[in-house]
Amino acid sequence: MGVNSDDGFSLSFGPNAKDVLGLVAGQFNGNRGAADTIFNIVVPEDGLYPARLVWWEAGGGANIEFFSITDGKK
Numbered sequence: 001m002g003v004n005s006d007d008g009f010s011l012s013f014g015p016n017a018k019d020v021l022g023l024v025a026g027q028f029n030g031n032r033g034a035a036d037t038i039f040n041i042v043v044p045e046d047g048l049y050p051a052r053l054v055w056w057e058a059g060g061g062a063n064i065e066f067f068s069i070t071d072g073k074k
Contacts, residue, residue, distance in 0.1 A: 004065040006034040009055040017050040
C-alpha cells in the first residue's frame with residue numbers, strides 16, 4: 001500500500017475509523033512536495049478494517065492519494 005502526499009499524513013487502523021489511537025500503518029511526519037510513502041500491511045483474514053487517513057498541508061501544492069500496489073504497480 002502507499003500514500004502520495006504533499007505534505008504529511010498518518011494512516012491508522014482501529015476498531016472504529018474515528019479511533020484516534022488506532023495502529024499506525026504508515027506516516028510521513030514532515031513537509032514535502034508530492035511523493036510516495038510505501039508500506040506493507042498484513043491482513044490476517046477477510047473482513048472489514050476501518051481506516052483513518054489524516055493529511056495536512058503546510059503551503060504550496062496540495063494532494064493526497066491512497067493506493068494499493070500489485071506486481072509493483074499502482
